[in-house]
Amino acid sequence: MKLENVTELSRSRVRQGYDDACGTALALDFIGERWSLLVMRELVYGPRRFGEIRANLPGISANVLTQRLEKLAETGIIVRRMLPSPANVQVYALTPWGLQAAPLMRDLGRWAAQSRRHDPLLFMSPASAMMSLETLVDPAKLADMPPTSIAFRFPDDAFVLRTDAGSLVIRREEGAATDVVLTGTTMAMRVSIYGKLPLDADGTGGGMAVAGDMDRARRFVDLFRLPEKID
Known part of the structure; x- marks a missing residue:
């Protein structure tokens, strides 16, 4: 695939907010919105239900959490899945690619x-x-x-x-x-x-x-x- 086609494909899938080819700029498009990185933090050690995530992020509204989960899912950072019986509840989990951001969170925290x-x-x-x-x-x-x-x-x-x-x-x-x-x-x-x-x-x-x-x-x-x- 030509570079021009790859560029057009990426722009159709991800909103470019900075008009900057640097990967850091793209990372901010993915996780730069308020709460996004903290939502990911809550999933580093395993899947969580919506209510569990919200309970551990004081101040976030249900609506905002829904928006952040939807965007993180769209960009391939998290996935939704159902726990098997007898739980039968929906949980959110980091994808293998999403989990690669964990060291970045630790470095930022330090x-x-x-x-x-x-x-x-x-x-x-x-x-x-x-x-x-x-x-x-x-x-x-x-x-x-x-x-x-x-x-x-x-x-x-x-x-x-x-x-x-x-x-x-x-x-x-x-x-x-x-x-x-x-x-x-x-x-x-x-x-x-x-x-x-x-x-x-x-x-x-x-x-x-x-x-x-x-x-x-x-x-x-x-x-x-x-x-x-x-x-």
């Missing part, structure tokens, strides 16, 4: 967290909390961390994080046997991991309740730090 405008006390969804761990882990300390599995149990979501040979992998999962179980809200997670509040078994000190190997839990918490702020 960059923006250096700003003095970053407020770590604002609302944070469970998916956002998990992504913050991938974003703010210390690679050198992670390389020295022995293989460890950590379950995170939030009020409306659950994840398992595994470290091994310098890697950190997070999946939406519940019921798995793990070395450590951390239970609480995303705020409790932040004060435990980033605020370095001393860990305790029942969480009465304000952090997450800890069950399992306390030494591994403390070593795990030491992997993370908020970045220094820019001047």
Whole structure:
């Protein structure tokens, strides 16, 4: 196919908002609208129902969320599918191409967290909390961390994080046997991991309740730090 034909085909499928051939400009056409990237963030760790996405994006209206999901589907970033019986509900999931944007989200988060405008006390969804761990882990300390599995149990979501040979992998999962179980809200997670509040078994000190190997839990918490702020 000739270059001219490819160009005409691309313009017929995607609204060109910048008249700029740079891939960054095209990326902004795909995900530059308000909420789009955050909708994608909520799907990084697995499919979600419409109500679950909306519950974790305070301030978004049902109408706007519908519009963003439709556009992301049109551009091939997400897909709609039905969960099998007995659930029989529609969910939204990132396509393999859409999932490739996850490292970009983490890089953006790490960059923006250096700003003095970053407020770590604002609302944070469970998916956002998990992504913050991938974003703010210390690679050198992670390389020295022995293989460890950590379950995170939030009020409306659950994840398992595994470290091994310098890697950190997070999946939406519940019921798995793990070395450590951390239970609480995303705020409790932040004060435990980033605020370095001393860990305790029942969480009465304000952090997450800890069950399992306390030494591994403390070593795990030491992997993370908020970045220094820019001047």
